[in-house]
Amino acid sequence: MTDPLLEVSDLRVAYPRKGWRREPVEILHGVSLDVRPGETVGLVGESGSGKTTLGRAILGLAPITGGAIRFEGADITSADRSQRRQLARDIQVVFQDPYGSLNPALRIEDILAEPLRAQGIRREIARERVTELLTQVGLPEDAGNRLPREFSGGQRQRVAIARALALQPKLIVCDEPVSALDLSTQARVLDLFVEIQERTGVALLFVSHDLAVVRHVSHRVAVMYRGDIVEFGRGETVTADPEHAYTRRLLMAAPVPHPAEQQERRAERRRILESEAQAMIEAV
Template structure:
């Protein structure tokens, strides 16, 4: 069996407590997961479940209190800044808000070429790569001369995706990358993620609170509830016939167009809400 690209084992993360002498609050209670080459693992759960914290720990943005994070066989759990700069070639991120994740004073060309030049590319090679990236995410070539404010939310997120793809990474952490977009734009950007993966073989750790979004892009799905994994498995099964009551509630929370069916789903969700949520499963 091949070694996973990303292997997280018994990960524990705590945040400082609020107030004087408050004890730290543990938000991840020993989480284990893996992502294979070219695979999308969807992380889904409500706000506060710990899904974003997992992504931030992989990126080195929060400190792990316990457990391990291995990337391509290398232990990066407590990697120093120098190693993290090297890892940036292989691990990239697309953040939630396309409006704040781009420098408003730089042109799109500068935003995309800057990390390439820092990593040693010549200006000519960087410009050629920018043209390739813009084509890859479906933006016109003249976009490189424009500022972020001249683009819509969906177009800005395409720029953010292009920036993540610039160093040809092996893994992209996608932190709620479509939640700030309207539904029609969401669908187009999700299709873009799928198409890019098919063409490049990049792997995604895809974080979302929306089970419908996760179903669209994922090969496997891991469901988090208050810092614990309660269900994991193939995306088709987890997003259509989930076993855990919490995952079932997430599924029923997704709106449907039929008013009668929507009312039935609300009633079923209320019934499940009265069922105690059991511990981790699968």
């Protein structure tokens, strides 16, 4: 089996609270997962589960209080600013909001060239790479001369994906990259992620609250609940026949196009919630 590209071991993240001598609040309680080269691992959970915090910790944007993060076997848990700048070649991110993640004052060509120029790549080579990136994400070459406001939400997210691909990274952390888009645009962007991965071999950590979304793109799926990974396995198994009650609840909450089946799912979800509530009462 291939060695992991990214390995997270017993990771803990805690944020300080306001007030004198108040204990920090721990968001991640010893999380472990791995991502292999060329693989997509879906990380799914409800709002507040800690999934975005895990992505931020991998990017060096959250206060790690325990555990370790390794990339290609090297410990990057406490990487400093200089090391993070070097890691930017290999680890990139696509954020949730395609409107807020792009500088509205810059042309698309300048947005895409920025990470290339920051790595010392000459202007002429950067311009050629920008043209290549626009083609890669399905945008016309003349898109480089336009401003972000001239594009739809789906097109802006394509620009954000192109920016993440600019340095030919080995891993992209995708933080809810389609949740701000309508359903038809979501499907096209998800297909684009699959196509890009097949063509480039880039690995993806795909963060989402929607089990149906991660099913579409993931080889393996990790389910997070209140700061813990409660289930981690093959995508088709976790998203179709989950073992953990929380994952089953997520599955029952996912909408389906057939009214009768949707009604059955809602009834099953109510039964799961009632069962969990009864178990909590009995445990007291």
